Amino acid sequence: MTMTLTNTGLIDLADTTVREANATLQAATEGAFTLANPGGKHALACGLQHPVSVTIKGHCGYYAGGMNKLAEITIEGNAGTGVAENIMSGTVRVTGDASQSAGATGHGGLVVIEGNASARCGISMKGVDIVVGGNVGHMSAFMAQAGNLVVLGDAGPDLGDSIYEARIFVRGSVARLGTDCVEKEMRPEHLEFLADILTRAGMEADPTEFRRYGSARQLYHFKIDNAGAY
Amino acid sequence: MTDQSNPPGGTPRTTPVKSATFDDYTLSEIRRAAATGIYDIRGGGAKRALPHFDDLLFLGASMSRYPLEGYREKCETEVVIGARHAAKPLVLKTPITIAGMSFGSLSAQAKEALGRGANAAGTSTTTGDGGMTPEEREHSNKLVYQLLPSRYGMNPDDLRKADAIEVVVGQGAKPGGGGMLLGQKINERVAAMRTLPEGIDQRSACRHPDWTGPDDLEIKIAELREITGWQVPIYIKVGASRPYYDVALAVKAGADAVVLDGMQGGTAATQNVFIEHVGIPTLAAIRPAVQALKDLGMHRTVQLIVSGGIRNGADVAKALALGADAVSIGTAALVALGDNDPKWEDDYRAMGTTAGAYDDWHEGNDPAGITTQNPALASRLDPVAAGRRLANYLGVMTLELQTIARACGKSHVLNLEPEDLVALTVESAAMAGVPLAGTSWIPGQS
Ligand SMILES: Cc1cc2nc3c(=O)[nH]c(=O)nc-3n(C[C@H](O)[C@H](O)[C@H](O)COP(=O)(O)O)c2cc1C
Numbered sequence: 001m002t003m004t005l006t007n008t009g010l011i012d013l014a015d016t017t018v019r020e021a022n023a024t025l026q027a028a029t030e031g032a033f034t035l036a037n038p039g040g041k042h043a044l045a046c047g048l049q050h051p052v053s054v055t056i057k058g059h060c061g062y063y064a065g066g067m068n069k070l071a072e073i074t075i076e077g078n079a080g081t082g083v084a085e086n087i088m089s090g091t092v093r094v095t096g097d098a099s100q101s102a103g104a105t106g107h108g109g110l111v112v113i114e115g116n117a118s119a120r121c122g123i124s125m126k127g128v129d130i131v132v133g134g135n136v137g138h139m140s141a142f143m144a145q146a147g148n149l150v151v152l153g154d155a156g157p158d159l160g161d162s163i164y165e166a167r168i169f170v171r172g173s174v175a176r177l178g179t180d181c182v183e184k185e186m187r188p189e190h191l192e193f194l195a196d197i198l199t200r201a202g203m204e205a206d207p208t209e210f211r212r213y214g215s216a217r218q219l220y221h222f223k224i225d226n227a228g229a230y
Numbered sequence: 231m232t233d234q235s236n237p238p239g240g241t242p243r244t245t246p247v248k249s250a251t252f253d254d255y256t257l258s259e260i261r262r263a264a265a266t267g268i269y270d271i272r273g274g275g276a277k278r279a280l281p282h283f284d285d286l287l288f289l290g291a292s293m294s295r296y297p298l299e300g301y302r303e304k305c306e307t308e309v310v311i312g313a314r315h316a317a318k319p320l321v322l323k324t325p326i327t328i329a330g331m332s333f334g335s336l337s338a339q340a341k342e343a344l345g346r347g348a349n350a351a352g353t354s355t356t357t358g359d360g361g362m363t364p365e366e367r368e369h370s371n372k373l374v375y376q377l378l379p380s381r382y383g384m385n386p387d388d389l390r391k392a393d394a395i396e397v398v399v400g401q402g403a404k405p406g407g408g409g410m411l412l413g414q415k416i417n418e419r420v421a422a423m424r425t426l427p428e429g430i431d432q433r434s435a436c437r438h439p440d441w442t443g444p445d446d447l448e449i450k451i452a453e454l455r456e457i458t459g460w461q462v463p464i465y466i467k468v469g470a471s472r473p474y475y476d477v478a479l480a481v482k483a484g485a486d487a488v489v490l491d492g493m494q495g496g497t498a499a500t501q502n503v504f505i506e507h508v509g510i511p512t513l514a515a516i517r518p519a520v521q522a523l524k525d526l527g528m529h530r531t532v533q534l535i536v537s538g539g540i541r542n543g544a545d546v547a548k549a550l551a552l553g554a555d556a557v558s559i560g561t562a563a564l565v566a567l568g569d570n571d572p573k574w575e576d577d578y579r580a581m582g583t584t585a586g587a588y589d590d591w592h593e594g595n596d597p598a599g600i601t602t603q604n605p606a607l608a609s610r611l612d613p614v615a616a617g618r619r620l621a622n623y624l625g626v627m628t629l630e631l632q633t634i635a636r637a638c639g640k641s642h643v644l645n646l647e648p649e650d651l652v653a654l655t656v657e658s659a660a661m662a663g664v665p666l667a668g669t670s671w672i673p674g675q676s
Binding site: 049066069124145164 | 268380381384385386387389412413424425426427430431433435439440441446449450452453456457458459460
C-alpha cells in the first residue's frame with residue numbers, strides 16, 4: 001500500500017510499516033521526505049530509483065539505503081550492517097557510525113560515513129566511492145574491485161586484502177595491509193581526485209596527508225608459487 | 231592358453247597385481263601433482279560411484295492399489311513454487327527446472343538455448359555467478375536471478391526483472407567453496423559484467439559480504455523483498471551437507487523455496503578434491519530435508535527443489551516420492567544441448583580426453599561450444615536446434631515421470647510417496663528411509 005503523499009512529506013515509522021514507508025519512497029519520482037522514528041528498523045529507504053531526497057531522523061538497522069539509485073539519503077544517526085549495500089548511484093550519508101560491510105559491493109555513487117565504519121567497509125566494492133571521516137575496521141576493501149575508499153582516520157588490519165583495481169586512501173595509520181595490497185605513489189591526479197571527493201563528501205582534510213594503497217597484482221593468476229600468500 | 235605364472239621349467243610366479251588403493255588413476259594423479267605443483271581443477275560433479283536413485287525401485291500398483299490408465303487418465307505435473315510469501319509465485323508446467331549456470335561459464339549461445347528449451351517445456355532457467363544478460367532475460371520466460379557471495383553483476387534493475395530470486399549459500403559440488411572462472415574465459419564482456427580485469431583467474435568469495443548467519447540472512451531476505459515489493463519468490467540454495475539444519479534455518483530465514491544440491495551436482499570449475507570429498511550424496515540429503523520441513527509444518531508450503539545427478543524421469547519420480555516438490559538439472563541439460571557429444575571425438579582426443587570424460591570446462595576449449603567464451607567454438611552451437619533438443623529431453627523426462635506416477639496410481643506427480651519405493655542396498659535403504667526390497671526393514675528405523 002502506498003500512502004497518499006507523493007512528492008514530499010513526513011513519514012512517521014511509529015505508526016507506518018516499513019513496507020508502506022518504502023513503497024511510498026520507491027514510488028516518488030522527486031521531492032524531499034523525512035522518516036521519523038526509525039528505531040533501528042531494517043531495510044529502510046532501500047531500492048529507491050529516483051532522484052528523491054530522504055532524511056532519516058535517527059538510527060537505522062541493517063541495509064539502510066540498500067541498492068540505492070539516484071536518491072540522496074541522509075541518516076542522522078548510526079547505521080547497522082550493510083548500509084548502502086550494492087549502491088548504484090546517488091548518495092548515502094551517515095552522520096554517526098556505521099556497522100560492518102558499509103557500502104559492500106557498491107557499483108557507483110557516494111557513501112559518506114561521518115563517524116567510524118566497522119569491519120569490511122567497502123568489501124567487494126565495484127565502483128562506489130566511500131569516504132569515512134573516522135576509522136575503518138579490519139578487512140576493509142576486502143576483494144575490492146573498483147572505486148575508491150577514502151579514510152580520514154586509521155584502518156584496521158588486513159586492509160585491501162586480495163584487492164583488484166580499487167584504490168584506497170588513508171590519512172592515519174594502517175594496522176596491517178592485506179595480501180597483495182601495497183602502498184603506491186601519490187601522483188597529482190590522486191591529489192586532485194582527493195580534493196574533489198573530500199569536497200563532495202563535505203569533509204575537510206589536506207589531500208597531501210593521505211597515502212595511497214592498491215593491488216600489487218601478484219595474485220591475479222593462479223600460480224602454485226602464490227599458494228603460500230594466503 | 232599359457233599360464234604365465236607357471237613357466238615350464240622355471241620357478242612359478244604370481245601374476246602382477248595392481249593395488250586397489252594405488253590404482254592407475256591415483257598413480258597418474260600423484261605424477262601429475264608432482265610434475266605441476268597445482269591441484270586438479272575441473273568441471274562436472276562427483277564421478278565416483280555413490281548411492282543414488284538407481285538404488286531405489288518403485289513398487290507399482292497391484293492388488294492393494296490400482297494404477298491409472300497409461301494413455302488415458304490425467305496425471306498432472308504442474309507445480310507452484312514460492313507461494314509462502316510472494317504475490318507472484320512461479321507456476322511451472324513440469325517440476326524439472328534448469329539450474330543456475332552463469333554466462334561466463336557458459337557461452338551466450340548455450341544460455342540462449344537453455345532459455346528456449348525451458349520455455350518450450352514451461353519451466354524456469356536460472357542465472358549464475360556473473361549476473362543476468364539481456365539475452366537470457368529475453369529468451370527465458372521464467373528466470374530465477376541468483377544472489378551470490380561475489381555479487382558480480384548484481385543490480386536492482388535486474389533484481390526487479392527477475393521472476394524469482396535465489397540466494398546462493400552453497401553448491402553441492404563445493405559446499406563451503408566459492409566460484410571459480412579462469413582467465414581463458416574472462417573475455418572483455420565477461421570481465422565488464424563482473425567488474426574484473428580481463429583475463430584474470432577469478433576466484434569468487436565463498437561467504438556473502440553483508441550477512442554471516444541465518445539471523446542476518448532473514449534480514450537480508452526482508453531487504454530483497456522490500457526492493458522487489460514482495461512480488462517474487464525468494465529461494466535459498468544450499469549444498470547438501472547438513473540438510474536437516476540447513477533447511478530448517480532456510481525456512482526460519484524466510485525462504486519461499488529451498489534448493490538442495492547433492493554432491494553429484496555439477497560445477498563449472500572446482501578443485502577435484504573438493505568435488506569428490508566434500509558434501510553428501512543427493513539421495514542421502516532428501517529425507518532429512520523433508521523431515522525438517524515436516525517438523526516445521528512447512529512441507530509443501532516451502533518447496534524443496536532437489537538437484538545433483540538428475541538424469542531421467544525415474545530420478546525425478548524418486549526425488550518427488552522422497553518428498554521434493556521439483557528438481558533442477560545442470561549437467562544433463564548441457565548434455566542435451568550437445569556437451570560431450572561423440573561427434574566431437576577428434577577434438578576431445580586432441581585434448582587428451584574422450585567424449586563422456588571431457589571435464590576441463592574451465593579451460594574454455596569446449597568443442598561443443600557450450601562451456602566456452604571462444605567465439606569460433608561458441609558459434610558451433612545453434613541455440614535454436616540445441617534449445618529444441620533440450621525441450622525434447624525435458625518432455626521425455628516429464629513423460630517418464632508420468633509413466634511411473636500412473637503406474638503407482640497417482641493423478642499428480644506430487645502424490646508419489648516414500649511408500650511407493652524400496653531400496654536395493656542396505657545403504658540406500660538407510661539413506662532414503664525406505665525398506666530394503668523384499669523386507670520391511672528400514673535400517674536405522676525398524
Ligand atoms: C557449467 C556449470 C555452471 C554452474 N554455475 C553455477 C552458478 O553460477 N551458481 C550456482 O549456484 N550453481 C552453479 N552450478 C551448479 C548448478 O546450479 C547445479 O547445482 C548443478 O549443476 C546440479 O547438478 P547436476 O549438474 O548433476 O544436474 C553450475 C553447474 C554447471 C555444470
